[in-house]
Amino acid sequence: MGRMEPQLEHAEALGQGLLDIGRAAKASGVSVKMIRHYEAIGLIGKVARTYANYRVYGGEDVHNLRFIRRARMLGFTIEDIRALLSLWQDKKRSSAAVKKIAGAHMAALERRIAEMQSMLTTLRHLTHNCHGDQRPDCPILDDLAQAA
DSSP states (O other): OOSSSSOHHHHHHHHHHEEEEHHHHHHTTEEEEEHHHHHHTTTTOOOOTTTTOOOOEOOHHHHHHHHHEEEETTTOHHHHHHHHHHHHHHOOOOHHHHHHHHHHOOOOOOOHHHHHHHHEEEHHHHHOOOOSOOOOOOOOHHHHHHOO
């Protein structure tokens, strides 16, 4: 685990199996920039530092970063990920709480998909009715102007 009380030299930390931020990024698939961001917003805890102030990460830290990466790939918000991470780390959790978060996210995705399908249908109709020639008449621009 990356959290440790005594500070170490960088080489000593690496020798104990800890990873610097670059190696943790490579092992987790999360960029260095995002790891720093997740730490700054408290999504991941503060990790140990070497005497030279380099962050060092343990296996649990990397595992948490992978969890976050996967949740982001599924489109969960940072707040949802914060809740899911907390539930994942709580071995006495209720799976109902996890399902509730996932279900709400799924419903939001379904709403967004329906909105995008509607946009696609409208654009398909407008582009089909646009002659796309030298004439100035354009139903696409006419439609956009109506909303203004």
